[in-house]
Amino acid sequence: MSDRPIIATNGVSAVPLQRDxxxxxxxxxxxxxxxxxxxxxxxxxxxxxxxxxxxxxxxxxxxxxxxxxxxxxxxxxxxxxxxxxxxxxxxxxxxxxxxxxxxxxxxxxxxxxxxxxxxxxxxxxxxxxxxxxxxxxxxxxxxxxxxxxxxxxxxxxxxxxxxxxxxxxxxxxxxxxSLGGIALFALIFMWTPPHFWALSLYKCEDYENASVPMLPVVSGILETKRQILLYTVLLLPVSLIPWWIGTATLVWGAISAVMGFLFIAMAVKVWFDETDRAPQQMFRFSLLYLTVLFAALIVDRLAVQMIAG
Amino acid sequence: MAREISDMHKKRRGRNIALAVVIFALSALFYVMSIVRMSGGTGS
The missing domain is CATH 1.10.357.140 (UbiA prenyltransferase)
Structure with a gap:
């Protein structure tokens, strides 16, 4: 099928679809x-x-x-x-x-x-x-x-x-x-920047080609790494709020703390790594982080219900 | 020309089937929702 533009009756140029x-x-x-x-x-x-x-x-x-x-x-x-x-x-x-x-x-x-x-x-x-x-x-x-x-x-x-x-x-x-829902909102809100900035570190060229003002494109790699570190540090106390307000147990709080420290360690690794390897690892870890925290939340709640029932 | 008409018919039939499935699924969803809510099984 040709890719040459065809002119529709209203004068607008249109390229035929590759296929349905x-x-x-x-x-x-x-x-x-x-x-x-x-x-x-x-x-x-x-x-x-x-x-x-x-x-x-x-x-x-x-x-x-x-x-x-x-x-x-x-x-x-x-x-x-x-x-x-x-x-x-x-x-x-x-x-x-x-x-x-x-x-x-x-x-x-x-x-x-x-x-x-x-x-x-x-x-x-x-x-x-x-x-x-x-x-x-x-x-x-x-x-x-x-x-x-x-x-x-x-x-x-x-x-x-x-x-x-x-x-x-x-x-x-x-x-x-209510507060419990807001605490979970806050957790993902603080997690999102380091998650996406890790991606943007090793896809920087892509974003630059598309003129999307992602942080590495506008402020540079070093500033992006600094912000990633800052947000992962801030994420740690925020991620403990569900335990602090009673939505989750101390066991969950401990899991959250461990994952939080690991996340910070990944951010430190990104800081020192000049290659794309650490940002790629951090991006993958960020997915694991959120999955583990919310899976643990589910298991935590089911365990509490079983003990209470 | 005959092939173009046949392709058009196939496309249209495919879309009609998809629409029918969606309408049926939505109807089933609303039916189930109504049964559950009428039996008192509400969220809040």
């Missing part, structure tokens, strides 16, 4: 790897929140969080298709690779976003639905459209969107926003 969008292209729009971690933290929020929830309602809440996350990813891919085309990491996504029309991705994401909020409201409660809508709006309008192309602090502020799911899961059970 496949089911896997729609799945790719949803950013499934991001979705899995987000859903896991949302699930932890549901389980850890005080109170009872019917298992079917809990499943619907988690499904809505998953769909909303995917929807946000699809809209993000629609908006950033020009950047994605310039970056090696993302140029094979459905839109820059011309396997799907942009309008299809936007419509797909928008319908999923609206639908997930409505189902959350009707099936669970409107507090959780409002938080879900806020998370979607924050990710799309604040992070993707407003901050990402304008400031190196894009990931610090915009990362709040990824911190909402456990709070949404919590609100699904309790019907309100």
């Amino acid at each position: 969008a496949a089911v896997l292209d729609f799945v790719a729009l949803l950013k499934p790897r991001v979705m899995s971690l987000v859903v896991f933290t949302g699930f932890a929020g549901v389980l850890v929140a005080p109170g009872e929830i019917h298992p079917v309602i809990a499943a619907i809440a988690i499904l809505c969080i998953a769909v909303a996350t995917g929807a946000s990813g699809a809209i993000n891919m629609w908006y950033e298709r020009d950047l994605d085309a310039k970056m090696e990491r993302t140029r094979d996504r459905p839109l820059p690779a011309n396997r799907m029309e942009p309008e299809t991705a936007l419509a797909f994401g928008s319908v999923l976003a609206g639908g997930s909020v409505m189902v959350m409201g009707l099936g669970v409660n409107w507090t959780a639905a409002a938080l879900l809508a806020l998370a979607i709006g924050f990710y799309v309008f604040v992070y993707t459209i407003w901050l990402k192309r304008r400031t190196p602090q894009n990931i610090v502020i915009g990362g709040a969107a990824g911190a909402f799911p456990p709070m949404i899961g919590w609100a699904a059970v309790t019907g309100d926003v």
Whole structure:
């Protein structure tokens, strides 16, 4: 199929699609790897929140969080298709690779976003639905459209969107926003910058090519390493708040502390390493860190319930 | 020309099937939600 632009009847140039969008292209729009971690933290929020929830309602809440996350990813891919085309990491996504029309991705994401909020409201409660809508709006309008192309602090502020799911899961059970949910929000909020900055350290050239003002591009490698170290140190006390307020036990607090110190050790290693190896290790460890903390939270709560019951 | 029409029909059929699946799934979801909520199994 030719890649030469054709002129449509309204005078707009259009490149023919490589092929029709496949089911896997729609799945790719949803950013499934991001979705899995987000859903896991949302699930932890549901389980850890005080109170009872019917298992079917809990499943619907988690499904809505998953769909909303995917929807946000699809809209993000629609908006950033020009950047994605310039970056090696993302140029094979459905839109820059011309396997799907942009309008299809936007419509797909928008319908999923609206639908997930409505189902959350009707099936669970409107507090959780409002938080879900806020998370979607924050990710799309604040992070993707407003901050990402304008400031190196894009990931610090915009990362709040990824911190909402456990709070949404919590609100699904309790019907309100309380300290436990906020503590879990704060944990992911403080984790997000070192997680993404570790990635941006070894993908710096990619971001530079796309003119995205990530911290290494704007302020340099050394400043980014300094900020990574700072945030991992700040993350440690924040990660202990769930234990401190009674949401989790001392055992969980100990696990959190150990993982926190390991995270700081990784940041120190990044500081001294001139190569991409330490940032890559730190990025992978950051995923492990969050998974272990939230898995331990789930096990902790189940253990408490078993002992109490 | 006949091949283009056939491709168009296949695309349209695929989308219609996908839409039907989505509508059915949503209907089932709302049905289950209603049953659960009517039986008193609410979140909050």
